[in-house]
Amino acid sequence: MFIPPEADHVTSPVEKTSGHGRTRRMATAVCRWCGRLRYELAPAAVSFGMTCMGWLHHAVGVDPAAYAGYGLGVAATAGLTWGGLKFKSSVATSLGIASTATLINSGLGAVTGPSVPSLISGGVVTIASYAVYVPWLVKTRHERFNLQIKAAKTAPLPDGMGVNIGQPGVTGDTEEETALRRALVALGVPAVDVSRIVFTDTGWYAMVTLPPGKNTSAHAVIAKRQQLQANLDLPGRLRLAEGPQANQLIVRMQSHDPLAGPGIPWPGTRISSIEQPIPIGIYPDGSEILIDIVDGHVLIAGGTNKGKSGAVNVLAANLVACDDAYLAGIDMKPGALELGPWQPNMVALADDADTARQLLVWLKGEMTRRGKYLATLRGPNGERVKKWTREHGKYIVLIIDELAELLRQAPDVASELMTLMQVSRAMGIRIIAATQSPSEQAFGGKGTDTRQQFGVRIGLPVNEPTPINMIMGTGAYGQGWRLDELDLPGKCMVSSERYFEPNEGRCYWITEHQILETSLEHASPDAETAEEGRPHPEPDPEPEPTPPTPPGGGGGPRGGRPVLRAVPTFPDGSRIPDNRQPLWEALEKAGPEGLTKPEAVSRGICNHHTSIGPWLSQWVAAGWVQEDSKRNRAVVYVLTAAQHTPAPEASATDEEIAACRTSL
Structure with a gap:
């Protein structure tokens, strides 16, 4: 007999623990089984x-x-x-x-x-x-079966057809079971068996055993959910999911929604460490939805105006209160409209493709540095330390708002993002990615699909079933992860190591005033915007301000806020690969005099001139480099006038040169 976990509350604790109650329940179950x-x-x-x-x-x-x-x-x-x-x-x-x-x-x-x-x-x-x-x-x-189907399609079903539940019929123990049996018959899928309907505070549920066959499988019935609900003609919202076996269907009817209303107010920050679970909302039974950041990267996905920003801000509001975590952000809205209020609490905030590229490159370097640091550590028994904890320094949490837009504007960062997703967890780096456009391109494409790296997935309402499997995983639609049935902004389903089954909840609603108040309370004392606490800071008059130092130090064996250097890019904005960067810098330094292949070999830029030939040919075809006469019978390559940047004068100091390349 099918008894889902949420049905436990229908039996009183006294009846559960008493021997008489157990005997009575056992006898009742045996009699019901024999009757069926x-x-x-x-x-x-x-x-x-x-x-x-x-x-x-x-x-x-x-x-x-x-x-x-x-x-x-x-x-x-x-x-x-x-x-x-x-x-x-x-x-x-x-x-x-x-x-x-x-x-x-x-x-x-x-x-x-x-x-x-x-x-x-x-x-x-x-x-x-x-x-x-x-x-x-x-x-x-x-x-x-054939008689019932014909009768349901031609005329009202008489109550005398199958006036029992042991023999397949259309009349059950309760009004709801009778309606469910008749609705399935009218759908052309008569039920072999319907488990005892269990009533809860929000509605009722049961498991139906269907006849074997492809056209009568649970998946086929789920595809006809709207028609089945119309046949039921009962108040409430119907939910369907596949049961333990292919021909078993879990039917849930929600007649009362305890999560309805304008929103569930955020109760405030209640954690002080990132290793504690973060409450982001509640379930219908009043229990909180907990997110374990240390368990893996987090994906937040849903349709437009469905509560994505609320979930992101609730997570950020809790993270800024953690003493063992640094927060960084990438907000692809110009001016960082979403994450801007948290800038006083962040070590870095990028709001365009260039600064996002710099931040990801810095995170990749920090990941490498932390890995080398862990390699020097040993446990109490001499074993190697392979996992970052708060004892080694602060965690780093990167929040990316609108992941799809980031990869659209800067497709070359997909490799850095994939490396971080796959490797950085062991080095104490976590990524929270939010997107309103869940698609294959939003996760890096076929060659760099990052979806499998998200250990925690928060699915918000979507307008159609297509993105559900992309957000929650293959086969999620048939297993009951029906994000298209979430009818209010902020409603969500969470998949993680803590939550395996689809269960509808609702995220907390955090107001702009709470965001500003929390940001000011936990802002860095030396953050430039901490005193003013502007939710939308104005552009700084200095083009390349120096990042402030972090509050309280830490951040690993070296610590400190990141000093982000400008990432070299081609004229089209794409990043220059590390192996091609020396040649490009040599062309920039050569200026109008240009550079030949033999000169590149003699300066140690390459081992043989044939290794840089394809690169120069590509740059010439793109119009970034031009062939200009010959020197010592070798072609001279010169950056085009539009792309040439004169090299710094010899009198410039190293600090001045570094300042020219400092960003953010």
Whole structure:
């Protein structure tokens, strides 16, 4: 019998713990099971009953008259069998054979009592009866299925068709079960069995066993959910999911929504460490939705105006209060409209493709540095330390708002992002990525798909079923992760190591005033915007301000806020690969005089001039480099006038040169 976990509250604690209550529940379950399968158990029950009657007769004593009675009964049933065979009556023949076997079994029990011959006789009779009974039962049920389907399509169903739940019919124990059975019949998928409907505070649920077949599978019924709900004609919202077996369907009807309303107010920050679970909302039973950041990267995805910003801000509001975490952000809205209020609490905030590229490159370098640092550590027994904890320094959490827009504007950062997603967890770096456009391109494309790296997935309402499997995983739609049925902004379903089953909840609603107040409370004392606390800071007059130092130090063995250097890029904005950067910088430094391939070899830029030939050819074809005369019979390559940047004068100091390349 199907009893989901959420049904536990329907039984009182006293009844659960008392022996009388357990005995009563067990007896009730056995009686209900026997009632549902009474047609399947009928031959065995008759055979067992007649055997017991024979043993009882043996116990009270058997006189000659009783022997004569058994003999006459066997003779009569044998005659009935002979008559059925003679006049070709299958009913008379079957009845005669069954009666003869039953009387022989009972008579043998009366003569021998409880003995091995009597048990063997009872077993043989039972097996023989099932060999005849099962084909008849299957045929009869198929005929009833066809009759019910025809009746449902042509006229109202009479209550007399299947007035029980043991035999497939259209009338159940309750009004809801009757409606469910009739709705399935009208859909062309009669139920083989419907488990006892369990009523909860929000509605009811049950599990339906469907006939075997492709067109009657649970997946096929889920695809017709709207038609099934129309057939039910009951108040509430219908939810369907696949059961443990392919032909089992879990049906949930929600008649009351405790999460309805304008929003659930955010109760405030209640954690002080990133290693503590972060509450982001509540479930219908009042329990909180907890997110474990240390368990893996977090994906937040949903449609436009469906609560994505609220979930991001609730996570950020909790993270800024953690003493063992640094916060960084990438907000692809110009001016960082979403994450801007948290800038006083962040070590870095990027709001365009260039600064986002710099931040990801810095994070990749920090990941490498932390990995080398962990390699120097040993545990109490001399074992290598392979996982970053708060004992080694602060965690780093990167929040990316609108991941799809980042990869659209800077597709070259997909490799850095994939490396961080796959490797950085062991080095104490976590990524929270939010997107309103869940698509293959939003996760890096086929070659760099990052979806499998998200250990925690927060699915918000979507407008159609297509993105559900992309957000929650392959097959999620059929398993009940119906994000398209979430009817209010902020409603969500969470998949993580803590939550395996689809369960509808709702995220907290955090106001702009709470965001500003929390940001100011936990802002860095030396952050430039901490005093003003502007939710939308104005552009700084200095083009390349120096990042402030972090509050309280830390951040690993070196610590400190990141000093982000400008990442070299080609004229089209794409990043220059590390192996091509020396050649490009040499061309920039050469200026109008240009550079030849032999000169590049002599300066140690490459081992042989053929290795840089394809690169120069690509740059010439792109219009970034031009061929300008020859020097010592070698072609001179010069940056085009539009792309050439004069090299710094020799009198410039190293600090001035570094300042020119400092960004953010």
